[in-house]
Amino acid sequence: GQQVMQIPQYQHVQEGEDFTTYCNSSTTLSNIQWYKQRPGGHPVFLIQLVKSGEVKKQKRLTFQFGEAKKNSSLHITATQTTDVGTYFCAVNNDMRFGAGTRLTVKP
Amino acid sequence: GAGVSQSPSNKVTEKGKDVELRCDPISGHTALYWYRQSLGQGLEFLIYFQGNSAPDKSGLPSDRFSAERTGGSVSTLTIQRTQQEDSAVYLCASSSLAGTGSSYNSPLHFGNGTRLTVT
Numbered sequence: 001g002q003q004v005m006q007i008p009q010y011q012h013v014q015e016g017e018d019f020t021t022y023c024n025s026s027t028t029l030s031n032i033q034w035y036k037q038r039p040g041g042h043p044v045f046l047i048q049l050v051k052s053g054e055v056k057k058q059k060r061l062t063f064q065f066g067e068a069k070k071n072s073s074l075h076i077t078a079t080q081t082t083d084v085g086t087y088f089c090a091v092n093n094d095m096r097f098g099a100g101t102r103l104t105v106k107p
Numbered sequence: 108g109a110g111v112s113q114s115p116s117n118k119v120t121e122k123g124k125d126v127e128l129r130c131d132p133i134s135g136h137t138a139l140y141w142y143r144q145s146l147g148q149g150l151e152f153l154i155y156f157q158g159n160s161a162p163d164k165s166g167l168p169s170d171r172f173s174a175e176r177t178g179g180s181v182s183t184l185t186i187q188r189t190q191q192e193d194s195a196v197y198l199c200a201s202s203s204l205a206g207t208g209s210s211y212n213s214p215l216h217f218g219n220g221t222r223l224t225v226t
Contacts, residue, residue: 035215042198042219042220043150043198043215044217045216048211048214088150092212094155094163095200095212095215097149098149102147
């Protein structure tokens with residue numbers, strides 16, 4: 001299956017700071033999806049990116065798909081305690097997931 | 108409508124016993140996935156069913172693991188001769204469209220999982 005690297009593995013921020021997680025592939029991706037898993041919960045779909053260079057926004061969250069469709073990022077502006085959780089990317093038709101980035105936010 | 112339903116929610120079993128985990132996908136969803144998640148870890152892909160096609164079993168960790176999907180709906184994941192390293196949360200997800208060759212995939216809808224503990 002498709003191998004994707006997700007970095008960083010952990011990120012601890014002060015509330016109000018920004019946060020970014022990256023998903024990188026050695027091969028071209030047909031699509032990428034981002035999910036959020038709250039502690040004790042199950043992954044919940046956030047967004048899907050399909051087009052080269054695509055940028056999508058959801059309130060304080062900005063998602064980007066690289067021009068070569070080999071990498072993607074999720075950026076959160078001014079984190080809040082409600083952003084706590086693990087953020088995963090999933091790729092292509094077989095929906096292999098990256099290892100996830102665990103975000104903790106200090107109030 | 109109802110979401111993905113998994114049962115049981117918790118299962119404690121003795122080493123060496125067989126277990127069956129059940130997943131009821133969202134009605135009409137043709138794609139069904141099983142993942143395993145150990146504590147604090149990522150989602151390990153196990154198996155993927157798409158319609159009437161042969162399942163993608165490439166993620167099953169050993170021949171003790173098997174899964175079926177009857178009538179294109181309910182799926183059962185069976186683990187034979189359980190080992191302590193099988194302890195994890197087993198998550199099922201379904202989607203309405205996958206593997207069609209297009210760039211677009213429908214989002215996965217996850218169940219709440221089955222927490223398996225092997226003692």
